[in-house]
Amino acid sequence: MDEIKTSVYNCTVIELPQVESRSGNITPVTCNKEIPFNIKRVYYLYDVPGGETRGGHAHRNLHQLIVAASGSFDVVLDDGKIRRTVSLNRPNYGLYVVPGIWRELINFSSGSVLLVLASMSYDECDYIRDYSIFSKLKNGDTHNS
Known part of the structure; x- marks a missing residue:
């Protein structure tokens, strides 16, 4: 496995479109657009x-x-060198997380709903669940990983 060269600064908050109405708002999400x-x-x-x-x-x-579809929570992003916390609390904002970033989801408010739009179907082989292996991959030490 090659070194994963992404940073927490490659992760960005994206404002999604919001169509407002007296009868309720809607936020459309289109692939490769929003x-x-x-x-x-x-x-x-x-x-x-x-x-x-x-x-x-x-x-x-x-x-x-x-996306915080309802309520709020924090996302702690970690690239092996820098940690950054992003608070999500509005359904028309989403945090774009690139590959190679360790994430923890914390501080869930009561009744919160966290929505995830993902680029791949579930694949256990894509997960890195051990932080020491993650750290080695981020720093280019591919021995024993």
Whole structure:
């Protein structure tokens, strides 16, 4: 596996379109228009107990847009050198997370719903679940990883 050369600064908050109406708002998301990838999978997290942490992994190739569909939470991004925390609390903003970034999801508000638009179908081989292996990949030490 080659070194993964992405940074937390490659991850950006994207403002999504919001069509406002007295009867409720809508936010359309179009592949390669609002977000820079094709969507292959959509999933959401909900009923996360207070104090729980989700995530705790990185991806080798997967691109994601993480949205607070309801409520709020924080995303801690880590590129092996720099940690950055992004708070999400509006359904028309999403955090674009590039491959090779360790992420942890924390501080879920009561009733929050985390929506993920992903560039790939689920593939366990794409996950890096051990931080020491992640760190070696980020720093180009491919022995034993």
